[in-house]
Amino acid sequence: MSTPTENVVAIDVGGTGIKGGRYDRSGSMQAEQQAATPAGSEAIVATIVEVARLLRTDRTQALGVVVPGVVDVEAGVARRAANLGWQDLALRAELSSELDLPVNLDHDVAAATLAESLYSNEDLLFVSLGTGVAAGHVVDGEVWRGATGRAGELGHICVVDGGERCGCGQHGCLEVYASATGIARRYVAAGGVVGLGSAEIAQRLNSDLIAAQVWAEAVNALATALATDVQIFDPACIVIGGGLAGARDLLLDPLTAALDRRLRWRSAPPIRLAALGVESGRRGAAELTWRMVDRPLVEQR
Amino acid sequence: MSTPTENVVAIDVGGTGIKGGRYDRSGSMQAEQQAATPAGSEAIVATIVEVARLLRTDRTQALGVVVPGVVDVEAGVARRAANLGWQDLALRAELSSELDLPVNLDHDVAAATLAESLYSNEDLLFVSLGTGVAAGHVVDGEVWRGATGRAGELGHICVVDGGERCGCGQHGCLEVYASATGIARRYVAAGGVVGLGSAEIAQRLNSDLIAAQVWAEAVNALATALATDVQIFDPACIVIGGGLAGARDLLLDPLTAALDRRLRWRSAPPIRLAALGVESGRRGAAELTWRMVDRPLVEQR
Numbered sequence: 001m002s003t004p005t006e007n008v009v010a011i012d013v014g015g016t017g018i019k020g021g022r023y024d025r026s027g028s029m030q031a032e033q034q035a036a037t038p039a040g041s042e043a044i045v046a047t048i049v050e051v052a053r054l055l056r057t058d059r060t061q062a063l064g065v066v067v068p069g070v071v072d073v074e075a076g077v078a079r080r081a082a083n084l085g086w087q088d089l090a091l092r093a094e095l096s097s098e099l100d101l102p103v104n105l106d107h108d109v110a111a112a113t114l115a116e117s118l119y120s121n122e123d124l125l126f127v128s129l130g131t132g133v134a135a136g137h138v139v140d141g142e143v144w145r146g147a148t149g150r151a152g153e154l155g156h157i158c159v160v161d162g163g164e165r166c167g168c169g170q171h172g173c174l175e176v177y178a179s180a181t182g183i184a185r186r187y188v189a190a191g192g193v194v195g196l197g198s199a200e201i202a203q204r205l206n207s208d209l210i211a212a213q214v215w216a217e218a219v220n221a222l223a224t225a226l227a228t229d230v231q232i233f234d235p236a237c238i239v240i241g242g243g244l245a246g247a248r249d250l251l252l253d254p255l256t257a258a259l260d261r262r263l264r265w266r267s268a269p270p271i272r273l274a275a276l277g278v279e280s281g282r283r284g285a286a287e288l289t290w291r292m293v294d295r296p297l298v299e300q301r
Numbered sequence: 302m303s304t305p306t307e308n309v310v311a312i313d314v315g316g317t318g319i320k321g322g323r324y325d326r327s328g329s330m331q332a333e334q335q336a337a338t339p340a341g342s343e344a345i346v347a348t349i350v351e352v353a354r355l356l357r358t359d360r361t362q363a364l365g366v367v368v369p370g371v372v373d374v375e376a377g378v379a380r381r382a383a384n385l386g387w388q389d390l391a392l393r394a395e396l397s398s399e400l401d402l403p404v405n406l407d408h409d410v411a412a413a414t415l416a417e418s419l420y421s422n423e424d425l426l427f428v429s430l431g432t433g434v435a436a437g438h439v440v441d442g443e444v445w446r447g448a449t450g451r452a453g454e455l456g457h458i459c460v461v462d463g464g465e466r467c468g469c470g471q472h473g474c475l476e477v478y479a480s481a482t483g484i485a486r487r488y489v490a491a492g493g494v495v496g497l498g499s500a501e502i503a504q505r506l507n508s509d510l511i512a513a514q515v516w517a518e519a520v521n522a523l524a525t526a527l528a529t530d531v532q533i534f535d536p537a538c539i540v541i542g543g544g545l546a547g548a549r550d551l552l553l554d555p556l557t558a559a560l561d562r563r564l565r566w567r568s569a570p571p572i573r574l575a576a577l578g579v580e581s582g583r584r585g586a587a588e589l590t591w592r593m594v595d596r597p598l599v600e601q602r
Contacts, residue, residue: 123448146535147424150567153532158525158563160462169565224459231454232533234447262459264470266451 005030008289009055009101010064011048012108012281013037015083015131018044019278020051022060023286027118031055041086049098062102063095064289066111066281068134073149076105083131104285104292109134109152110143111284112276116239117141118287119275125235126274127154127226129244133175137233143288155179159224177221180243187214202247219251223258230259230268241274248273306331309590310356310402311365312349313409313582314338316384316432319345320579321352323361324587328419332356342387350399363403364396365590367412367582369435374450377406384432405586405593410435410453411444412585413577417540418442419588420576426536427575428455428527430545434476438534444589455530456480460522478522481544488515503548520552524559531560531569542575549574 007030011020018037021029033054035047052063069081076092078084096103113126113136127135133155137144144151155175156168163172176182180198187201188194192210204211226238244251252271259268276283308331312321316338323332334355336348353364370382377393379385397404414427414437428436434456438445445452456476457469464473477483481499488502489495493511505512527539545552553572560569577584 147537147570148535148567151533151535156566157529157532161460161464161525163462170563224462228458228529229533231458232452232530234449234452236448262471265457266449269448 006059006061007057008062008064008286008293009052009060010282010285010289011051011066012111012285013044013048013065013067013084014108014281015068018047018051019282020055021282021286022055022057023283023290025290027283027286027290029283029286037084039085041084041089044084044086045089045091045094045098048095052095052099052101056099056101060101061293062104062289063099064104064106064111064285064292065091065095066106066108066285066288067091068108071105071107071149073106073110073145076103078105102292104289106285106288107136108281108285109136110145111282111288112136112241112274112280113138113152113284114143114287115276115280115284116241116274118283120237120239120272122236124237124239125154125226125229125233126239126241127222128242128274129179129222129240130242131179131181133179134242135229137235154225154229157225157228159221159228174221174225178218178225178244183214183218183244186217187211190214198244199246202250205250215250216254219254219258223255223262226255226259226271227262227268230263230266235269237269238271239274240271241277241280245273307360307362308358309363309365309587309594310353310361311583311586311590312352312367313412313586314345314349314366314368314385315409315582316369319348319352320583321356322583322587323356323358324584324591326591328584328587328591330584330587338385340386342385342390345385345387346390346392346395346399349396353396353400353402357400357402361402362594363405363590364400365405365407365412365586365593366392366396367407367409367586367589368392369409371451372406372408374407374411374446377404379406403593405590407586407589408437409582409586410437411446412583412589413437413542413575413581414439414453414585415444415588416577416581416585417542417575419585421538421540421573423537425538425540426455426527426530426534427540427542428523429543429575430480430523430541431543432480432482434480435543436530438536455526458526458529460525460529475522475526479519479526479545484515484519484545487518488512491515499545500547503551506551516551517555520555520559524556524563527556527560527572528563528569531564531567536570538570539572540575541572542578542581546574 018035020033022031070079078089092105117138135154136152158172160172166173183198319336321334322330371380379390393406418439436455437453459473461473467474484499
């Protein structure tokens with residue numbers, strides 16, 4: 001397993017799988033390992049350690065781990081991740097002591113946002129439409145964190161005044177209307193066929209009025225949110241990822257038209273589909289980890 | 302009029318007045334001049350030149366001019382300002398040639414945002430509630446411009462889905478509900494007393510149900526917009542300025558409560574009233590101009 005090249009190991013911890021890769025400085029993946037996500041916090045940590053051990057070499061500089069949920073990047077603590085069942089887990093310290101490596105802990109969406117920006121080499125808004133709605137901005141090549149590290153919560157901005165209650169306790173959140181989960185749930189609630197995913201609902205737009213209605217409401221909600229973000233943040237480009245992006249032109253075409261209709265005094269930035277898919281998390285994690293490794297050099301300049 | 306100190310002249314061009322000041326490097330004003338804003342583009346330019354001539358000394362390094370409306374900062378062109386009746390005015394080139402000085406042309410709201418941030422020494426969202434709603438962010442001590450220079454248009458985000466039509470052509474814009482002008486107009490439309498300004502309407506909240514209703518709608522719209530901004534941008538602090546800020550606690554108390562109610566999964570940043578009032582425009586213009594003067598030095602470091 002040894003290689004003469006300096007490398008970092010990057011691991012993307014998701015609700016169903018743990019995906020690891022070994023990356024050189026150029027961002028090329030030299031090796032990969034995957035594992036199913038086990039139940040329970042301790043088992044997950046053990047699996048991350050196992051994947052990291054399989055990938056590391058004697059030239060490994062650091063480990064990067066990205067996780068969903070609420071992450072305190074500075075403290076290296078995974079505050080909360082509903083799918084993974086952990087709370088205030090000092091993941092950075094645990095992994096660092098277990099593996100005797102510097103560890104960078106970060107958000108999976110921050111990593112995916114950075115990876116998509118590296119791919120196209122432009123500042124952007126990245127929106128992931130999956131179980132929930134997550135988003136991030138890249139500004140001058142860096143992920144935008146905000147004053148308290150909680151920027152980019154596009155999923156919980158209000159797009160329907162006094163609208164449906166969201167799991168977060170607020171009302172009318174984008175996530176209620178435009179996540180893949182939200183669309184599937186609202187389709188059934190409106191009387192649609194039980195058991196369809198958002199991709200199947202998208203395929204029925206021409207033959208199923210309930211599907212067409214729920215889809216139009218999702219597009220409408222998403223266009224409102226994107227128009228808001230464009231007017232506040234003014235990103236150069238918008239990238240759509242997550243499961244719902246699988247609908248491709250069925251999403252992109254009406255969304256682009258709806259965004260154009262909403263912005264009356266300026267043109268909309270281009271909207272495109274995410275280029276990297278499920279690779280974006282560990283690819284971005286690798287880049288964030290290289291930046292951590294190289295940061296002291298930058299500061300000495 | 303001469304002084305031994307290096308200085309810049311800063312001028313804030315508004316719909317009713319043109320306010321100029323001479324500032325030293327510390328940001329202290331050494332002298333000031335004001336003039337009424339005349340009608341017509343040529344007359345305005347002539348007045349700016351006159352104010353600048355009265356203020357400049359042989360140690361004046363540059364002139365900073367801030368204007369409302371749409372400004373192309375890089376090109377130095379005032380694209381559009383409804384109140385001033387100009388369009389695509391190459392103000393930087395005209396003033397620079399007339400006065401033989403380097404000129405920095407910028408947005409009045411960008412300048413006010415920066416000035417408020419210098420005052421409290423923190424990154425913030427500044428929202429000016431006046432004839433319209435204008436806003437800006439300061440990030441790491443710099444005004445956030447966005448990819449196309451149009452960031453911070455909080456006034457035209459949609460806060461009421463399918464709401465009232467705005468002058469910009471969109472529907473449900475914050476500006477319709479929460480500008481001083483919008484409140485006065487909506488109060489009359491709802492059957493209120495004709496001829497009252499937003500400050501007078503605020504004074505009637507306990508005795509006038511129409512005033513209370515319109516005010517509550519304004520607070521509600523503004524809280525929605527601020528909650529959105531907090532979740533997207535995550536500013537450290539929110540500063541409220543403009544004419545409506547004159548209502549002070551009548552605005553700040555219900556707004557703070559409404560913002561807290563909307564943010565269910567995180568705490569709201571503090572909201573305070575603008576500290577500098579009408580001084581913020583030229584004070585910020587002076588700072589932006591010093592930064593232009595000093596930029597080559599910074600780059601040589």
